Amino acid sequence: MTDATPRLRARPLSPHLQVWRWHITMLTSILHRVSGVGLYVGALILAAWAVCLAAGPDAYGAFKAVLGSPLGKLVLFALTAGLFYHLANGVRHLTWDAGKGLDVKSANASAVFALTFTVVATLAVWAIAFMTGAA
Template structure:
């Protein structure tokens, strides 16, 4: 059966697209979704960075308030998530760059790159925080 059906009047209908239920969930699909989510999260993180810089320019009281938030458990959790989103999005971009060069397009290589993106982003996030806290 063709993916283009005809209407009774003889005019061709629009091509039928497969529904999401047709696809089997995979690592590459998950990493694609997470890559988009981290891209949106980076906007929020950039806004937090701008708030921090503006508070530094606004004076000691303003800066101390923002520093208090970033030093709280919630603030540290947000900063940790921002760090992970930054690493994950960067590694996802490198993964897409590799694919754009026509490399590692076979199914097993795509799955391996997706796993490396996730595991690498977690490892680099933890390493970043260990180094950051050691320098502090």
């Protein structure tokens, strides 16, 4: 006869980050999610800008002072990088949806391109902003 006494059985463990070897496509997947959340924060900042603009010159001046501070500029810089990264990685995903670039070599190359585009485009926008006095 079989033993019918209830016991805790060992449950299988799912892979964890310590098991997987980090690679660039893992990084880009995580950064895509992070940049998406960051863009939601950017949308809230944009909504606050519209509310302050509608509230009058004093509220708008206070909003400009906050975003013109070093911390505000850092947040705007991060939002710019997040926007460019999300754009580049979104195009990458659209390419994958078309069935192209799914092999490891192409996926790694497109990941490097997305990260490079992010850095170059963000620095270019902020360089133009500083040169024109907008930042």
